[in-house]
Amino acid sequence: MARLPFPPAIISALVTVTVALGCGDGEGPTQAHPATRLAFTVQPTRTEGAQPITPAIEVTILDAFGDIVPTATNAVTMALGANPNAAALFGTISVNAAGGIATFADLRVDRPGTGYTLVASMSGAAEATSAQFAVGLTFSQLSVGYLQTCGVTTSGAAYCWGRNSNGQLGDGTTTDHTSPVLVLGGLHVAWVSTGWSHTCAVTMSGAAYCWGFNGNGELGDGTTTDHMSPEPVPGGLSFAQVSAGAEHTCGVITSGAAYCWGLNVRGELGDGSLNSQSRPVPVLGTLTFDQVGTGFNSTCGVTPERAAGCWGSNEFGQLGDGTTTDHTSPVLVLGGLGFVQVAAGFEDTCGVITGGAAYCWGENDHFKLGDGTMTDRMSPEPVLGGLSFAQVSTGIEHTCGVTTSGAAYCWGDNSYGELGDPNSFFDARSSPTAVHGGLTFAEVSAGAWSTCGVTTDGSAFCWGRNEFGQLGDGTKEMRLVPVRVLQ
Template sequence: MTPRCRPRGWITADLLLTLSLALSACDAAAVNNPYAGRAVPTPVTVSGSRQYARVSAGFFHSCAVTAGGEGWCWGSNEYLQVGVASTPSRCEQVSCSRTPLRVAGSLMLVDIAAGVTSTCALTTVGRAYCWGGGYPGVGSQLGDSAIVSSATPVRVKTDSTFAQITVGGSHSCALTAGGTALCWGGNQFGQLGNGSVTSSATPIVVSGTLRFASISASSTTTCAVALSGIGYCWGSNRWGQMGVGDVPYNSLGLAEQRPREISGDLRWAQIAAGFEHTCGVTTSGTALCWGLNENAGQLGNGTSVSHRGVPGPVAGGRSYDGITAGAVATCAHTPGNELYCWGSNYFGGLGNGQTQALGVNQPVKNIGGSFRGGEAARHHSAGLGSSHGCAIKTDGSVSCWGDAFYGQTGDR
């Protein structure tokens, strides 16, 4: 299997540019990095002296929830994803903020999830709110039935209360306290999991009787861990990112509209869906990845294989207790409160103090210090975007690294 370039479907020109650069524009000989000036390869502390409980990295923005329940976002606001009523400053012709802005309203939050063009959050009573979605044709991802974008939080239209939430490309999903999964938004690949490819402007229940402990949405795929520890995925399987068996690359997009069990008879502590790859940590602490690899090396297995359709071990043999996946990179947390990352490092997105035109196909240590772990490592204590990442340190501050073109590192 050899690397190749391919179209990105619904991805905008701006997103395509960043992904293409992160993949070295499919040119393995490109050893110079003319974009290094926009990179922050060594983790920096986000501005302000707040203590944070949750953090999430979207494609070009980042968001976090303080220990007191306040929501804060920073970075690009091109799609209204920062959640403020007034227009922030501008970064390179795009509305943005290089420092955290308080999300509009007086909502008390317990969780937050940043996606490509939208952000969603949960309140202390389990209500879901979303904002953003300013890209034409994907406004339905807010779940409020209006199918329009919003610069400030709007209530997701459902009577359900939730314990977890995740945001992908044009869809979002959430879990009730009992483990029922509901999804809303775009559904062109079956990523809502209800047996159809019809989009929904309000939450719909994922097919079947499965109950889940955690859930993760990518651009067009959704994966979740059942209460039994078995992993399931649904949606796009173009590069084998569902992990249900080796598949040839399919430019039209292989897809599953209902949950399918991940191969390997494994029991998972967490699964994290990236752009077109997926990684997970088993209950025994082993990290495995599957899906797209190409030049970026986001599977972390030390090879240049283009893709794989079943879980394979990450190189290095370390034990991990949490994992997060971005567009073309992955980071995992060790019981010793260290982060190890692999994949694209074009903009310093691995946090190891370097920028590299070629992907790093095995774990390297993030040099940001000591990061919060344990149960927190599996619930938005770290996140990766298109080419940047953020994580909560053991002292409660947030550090970010990587591409800072739109202020997504929040330190300026």
């Protein structure tokens, strides 16, 4: 009998190990263990609203021992878990795994907030919940309308909040919102302007879109039908800027020509008639413009030569030509001042000239012209205080501006705290009063009885009347000082 090289017990152990490893049957390694659960291996981080979460989210398929299942190609589905602001998740929400890993490269959350989570699920496996993350908004521009506010983020998304009676928030509903909601359509927006109950925007490519109330053709789409989401303004015009007034809209195309549409009862379209128009019509005359601003029933603009031209209603001298006669085409503002910007308000107009001085003219109730009186002015009067402004904005009964150093000042009526000065609540101010809080602003926008501004770091702040949520802070409480928009 041959002598065995190892004792029988050792030989038995070696055979057991060989069979367990599958090394003796010619079939290679055994099958991996089945998938039992998921895990986030790349977690979501703070992201900009409506923009892809970066880096891409990764979910790994694991077995009962916590090891990756490298052969898994199962479909993994993503959803929002904790959802503090009733947001929606966009992008590719169902992905087939590769090598046991599902990668989500374009997930987007539409509303700002903190404490969001994602939940990953897969048939036959325990779902996984991500770490909490925040969604923020960084604004580049804001526009305050009658009882709503809209803004553009640095990534080109448009958001609106406040009253939505005619779909002027552009989210496809007529539901009011107390915090920013994404305007539908996936537009890449450069500029937004909101008026009485309608809103218009210009995309990065120069296309104009409008939404909201359209009873006078102010959306410019050839109809008088309201729209709850953006509708393109036809005509093939390439716009540099638009301004939504009470019930009309005007814009400047890239060649400098001005076009207007909507209500035209006082000549506010500037086409030489009193006929309302549901599509853009050219403003009469030879003037070209760098910028236009629309008010209640009037419009003004700045030419490349720094002259100001106005047209429409002139009942209180808001056209600045020294008369109270309406004009259906542009007339030059008196004084020979070199304007860099103008803003048309309810029945008044203000502007900034080269060097930073602010001038106002027109109706002067509640001291909104800022010249220390309540006397109507038919030509530009300097705003008191000697401040150097970069920009001004006119509302219904008040006016605000940002100085070249970034300080915000307001004057006029303060019945709802729209001046941002708690010490003068319910008291009108006849000259510029500093907005409380010491914030450094890039721009401000004055609306009906509220004001908003964008700071130099892209934060949005609002103050004043708030019964429809137009301040965007998640409440309907009036604010006497700036409060941060939920972002």
